[in-house]
Amino acid sequence: MATATEADAMRRAVALAARALGATSPNPVVGCVILDPQGAVLGEGRHRRAGGPHAEVEALAAASAAGHDVRGGTAVVTLEPCNHTGRTGPCSQALIDAGIGRVVFAIADPTGNATGGAAALRAAGVSTEGGLLAHEAATVNMAWLTSVRLGRPFVTWKYAATLDGRSAAADGTSRWITSAASRADVHRLRAEADAVVVGSGTLRADDPHLAVRGQLVEEGEGEGEGEGEGEGAAVQPLRVVVDTHASVKPGARVLDDAAPTLIAVGEDADTGHLPGVDVVRLPRAGAGRGGLDVPALLAELYGRGVRSVLLEGGPALAGSFLAAKAVDRVIGYLAPALLGAGPAALGDAGVGTIARALRLEVTDVARLGPDLRITAFPTTSATASEEN
Template identity: 50%
Template sequence: MAVNDAERDAMSRALALAAHGPRGLNPQVGAVILSPTGETLSEGWHHGAGTPHAEVDALSKLAPGEAAGATAVVTLEPCNHTGRTGPCSQALIDAGVARVIYALDDPGVASSGGSDRMRAAGLDVVAGLESDAAHTLIADWLSVQRLGRPHVTVKWAQSLDGRAAASDGTSQWITGPVARADVHARRAQADAIVVGTGTVLADDPALTARDGDALLAHQPIPVVIGSRATPADAAVHRHPLAPIFYDTHDLNAVLADLRERGVQRVFVEGGPTLASAFLAAGLADAVLAYIAPVLLGGGRLALADIGVGTIADARRLTVDEWIPLGEDLLAVARVTSESEGS
């Protein structure tokens, strides 16, 4: 891959620009236009759905003909389709750009192919520069493209004997303060936090991400699934973001709607009925199991029926980490597909 220092610096700059863009329906993308001698002519990034893509944003800052013979350095393959905006690959061709360097191939069926179009038009196209950094930047968006829905993490806290609550239904607190702080930090990494109406009625959770009593900078959208009404004075109504309520048991429909809203990472907090429903439907990608060294007995299990009738049908997990949290232990695991387990 023949690239020079100016082009490498431009890609680093493009990645930094991309991070200014919002997470959502579209990927975060940055672009830098270099003159034939390596000076920066313009910069751009994608400002959100319906706005010009990064390449067009950068080109719009140049006078007609100023991009002739230039090099465009972009964090994602220029698109090849017409949606709310036109194809960026054609915009670069029309602007007279001679060379395009990008980090990652576009995974979209409709939007990919920009590199082929540009090569066919005679442009020099180089792919793969800083691909790892670009992948890290938009990993969540790429996951959504691969799955066709948001990435789903199912979390629960349990006693050593697998219970989520005592016989009278009380569950605060099974785990200690270090584990609870870890949960809040992970909530802040999600776009939406999902519970069932049963949890809202039993625990009245705020569904915020906090450091002690202080709200963290990023808050997940609170989502409540179920047909029972949420009381008007429930804590979820005081969340900084307006809660979303779904009067349905169709989890695929819920995830499809959340995707349309730009949600990429979903954090399912409970309770056992909802967690089990996501696992049974094959809609869980990761599991966070917080295990406390206490015994509760009784029948209030952390999970209900997930469709496992025999040991051969067990849902296999790949544990990536075992993390001690005070006296508690966190299992960070991926749900293993049948193809991976076979």
């Protein structure tokens, strides 16, 4: 039975894991805290980058650097220690070799090649317990767990609107519907995502940059002492433009070198004006819908190591994703303003009658300056947090 000290250590491990959101794909975010037999912290760590040391190895190294003997200690980790050799060795064996006497983890590893760490630990005589604060650990790893189960990236649709649901005024102007506080929060979402997706309409109307503000990225790169709890750990997300007819202009801001960019076009699109730009050709959407095939786009991104997508596209693209049942979370920023006319935040999502309305479960409502931020999940979506 896990102790209160181990529960506190797990909360710390979950917080450590969250600091790496946006930086570890296609791997999960993982945090680890090592305790001595009396419950004092000997070392802690997190998985910072794919290909880099896993959380358990970093925590062991931190304990060693501080001159601590971890033999007989307890490793508290958010995910079952892996049991395979990839770009790094198995964490289960590293813990065994270090002489750890007990391992407490939150959630079992669902991947076929990495699972089995708990069994390996037990076979080596290490006391092992799973399930401590499983919901909290699954929530921070929601995107990765969902992508493992579905074989596609976890998709968050973010939108900003007035209280009457308008995303722009009748003349097309939309800057700024929401406050600076809401816009700063969107940069946090971008920093936590592997890819940011917009459509050609948004590109023509707003010429967005889509990169994360430099401060968030620079803080996330910090490896030394003095890192604050609120620092992000993100690298720049992949900027993705869904542009069926390759209408993007060579001078678009999204094509600069601040972050990588992918232009998704139709199979017959002329891309001769985009030399040197990363372009992928995708099939058109079926069933009478315009644009590109959403599942094909997500499969392409998944193959590139993308496990979480922030959908910032306009109403038409959002409708296409929802019609394809490819939205796992909705985050809406609502400004206390009324327009009365102008485009709605959501276009055709394949809903023809109230009985087919896409119902959501609201899980959080927060004030950001004058605005409201509402977080909700489709009630038919078996998200990672619901399963654990």
